[in-house]
Amino acid sequence: xxxxxxxxxxxxxxxxxxxxxxxxxxxxxxxxxxxxxxxxxxxxxxxxxxxxxxxxxxxxxxxxxxxxxxxxxxxxxxxxxxxxxxxxxxxxxxxxxxxxxxxxxxxxxxxxxxxxxxxxxxxxxxxxxxxxxxxxxxxxxxxxxxxxxxxxxxxxxxxxxxxxxxxxxxxxxxxxxxxxxxxxxxxxxxxxxxxxxxxxxxxxxxxxxxxxxxxxxxxxxxxxxxxxxxxxxxxxxxxxxxxxxxxxxxxxxxxxxxxxxxxxxxxxxxxxxxxxxxxxxxxxxxxxxxxxxxxxxxxxxxxxxxxxxxxxxxxxxxxxxxxxxxxxxxxxxxxxxxxxxxxxxxxxxxxxxxxxxxxxxxxxxxxxxxxxxxxxxxxxxxxxxxxxxxxxxxxxxxxxxxxxxxxxxxxxxxxxxxxxxxxxxxxxxxxx
Ligand code: MEV
Numbered sequence: 544x545x546x547x548x549x550x551x552x553x554x555x556x557x558x559x560x561x562x563x564x565x566x567x568x569x570x571x572x573x574x575x576x577x578x579x580x581x582x583x584x585x586x587x588x589x590x591x592x593x594x595x596x597x598x599x600x601x602x603x604x605x606x607x608x609x610x611x612x613x614x615x616x617x618x619x620x621x622x623x624x625x626x627x628x629x630x631x632x633x634x635x636x637x638x639x640x641x642x643x644x645x646x647x648x649x650x651x652x653x654x655x656x657x658x659x660x661x662x663x664x665x666x667x668x669x670x671x672x673x674x675x676x677x678x679x680x681x682x683x684x685x686x687x688x689x690x691x692x693x694x695x696x697x698x699x700x701x702x703x704x705x706x707x708x709x710x711x712x713x714x715x716x717x718x719x720x721x722x723x724x725x726x727x728x729x730x731x732x733x734x735x736x737x738x739x740x741x742x743x744x745x746x747x748x749x750x751x752x753x754x755x756x757x758x759x760x761x762x763x764x765x766x767x768x769x770x771x772x773x774x775x776x777x778x779x780x781x782x783x784x785x786x787x788x789x790x791x792x793x794x795x796x797x798x799x800x801x802x803x804x805x806x807x808x809x810x811x812x813x814x815x816x817x818x819x820x821x822x823x824x825x826x827x828x829x830x831x832x833x834x835x836x837x838x839x840x841x842x843x844x845x846x847x848x849x850x851x852x853x854x855x856x857x858x859x860x861x862x863x864x865x866x867x868x869x870x871x872x873x874x875x876x877x878x879x880x881x882x883x884x885x886x887x888x889x890x891x892x893x894x895x896x897x898x899x900x901x902x903x904x905x906x907x908x909x910x911x912x913x914x915x916x917x918x919x920x921x922x923x924x925x926x927x928x929x930x931x932x933x934x935x936x937x938x939x940x941x942x943x944x945x946x947x948x949x950x951x952x953x954x955x956x957x958x959x960x961x962x963x964x965x966x967x968x969x970x971x972x973x974x975x
Pocket of ligand 1: 628817821918921926
């Protein structure tokens with residue numbers, strides 16, 4: 544058992560699944576049933592999903608929910624969120640409703656610059672390399688004309704290319720550091736194609752000029768500190784009042800302190816930012832964007848001052864409570880999965896076909912809303928009350944409760960504190 548397998552990718556889907564079932568399960572038929580249960584009955588749709596990646600055996604479902612009532616820059620939005628964590632959509636909806644009656648969310652894209660680099664080594668006179676770079680710089684633009692033509696028509700393209708001397712970090716290390724505008728596309732393919740052409744041009748021209756340049760690699764950077772969006776909420780302190788906030792000044796002060804802790808204490812900052820990413824990732828995923836790229840870039844940005852810190856900030860000034868965040872987001876609303884995956888298309892339609900900039904605003908707002916909900920719970924009732932309410936369903940499902948049991952459990956735990964043990968005990972007593 545547990546043998547290596549040769550030529551797995553060449554096997555048919557059926558053969559792959561049979562191999563998995565026989566190799567790892569004592570009852571292969573059961574495993575096969577689970578795998579098949581999650582296939583789409585529409586064969587064409589299943590084939591589409593099969594072809595997104597290699598060696599697809601089935602589909603892993605993640606719930607797609609919506610959080611309505613988001614007032615963003617004066618317009619209502621319903622935000623689709625793909626996420627498995629029970630409390631996230633409920634928290635987003637609650638924040639949306641709360642802020643809709645307090646002026647809503649304001650969001651602004653500050654910049655949309657993307658970055659890519661050609662990393663290379665050169666063991667020679669840096670002055671000479673600099674002169675060579677300045678001479679051939681126009682060639683980088685002309686040699687990529689066929690790649691950039693369409694993007695230029697859409698108002699994007701290569702913004703600039705710099706030669707960077709990185710020998711203080713690594714022997715002989717230089718780079719071409721290029722900046723791009725990719726409009727409504729995330730731009731990964733566009734940027735990487737341009738960079739690979741830059742590398743070819745660099746190598747060819749270096750050979751002509753008798754310069755010994757060794758290109759190591761060409762790739763976009765997922766760190767986009769100049770592709771930034773800001774989202775904000777603010778209101779008079781007394782307007783913060785609601786059922787769980789009887790004393791708004793006390794609430795605002797505790798809230799600001801909670802944010803300050805995340806600004807100075809990395810252990811708290813990571814969890815605080817994780818709460819922001821609950822909202823961000825869910826929308827990024829629902830809209831077919833690359834959440835790993837977003838995660839990597841956002842966390843790098845959170846460390847930009849040398850220590851990992853909160854992405855959001857809060858203040859009280861002249862009786863006004865303001866809470867905001869700024870995050871880098873490289874997103875697309877055209878290309879990639881956006882036109883391929885029927886549900887991604889649907890989500891973009893729910894969002895009224897946003898531009899990439901509008902999507903940046905929506906995603907940042909979802910992050911801020913999530914952060915607000917978490918901090919509100921943490922500084923008032925504590926997080927477990929809401930979490931356990933949502934988690935109750937998971938426990939009920941785990942015990943495969945029938946309709947009647949479900950009703951009895953839910954009624955009982957409306958008035959009683961929910962804990963895993965208490966629910967299990969209640970179910971066991973019911974079944975005695
Ligand atoms: C849980 O997914 C997210 C929180 O831990 C975020 C936070 O602590 O701010 C509740």
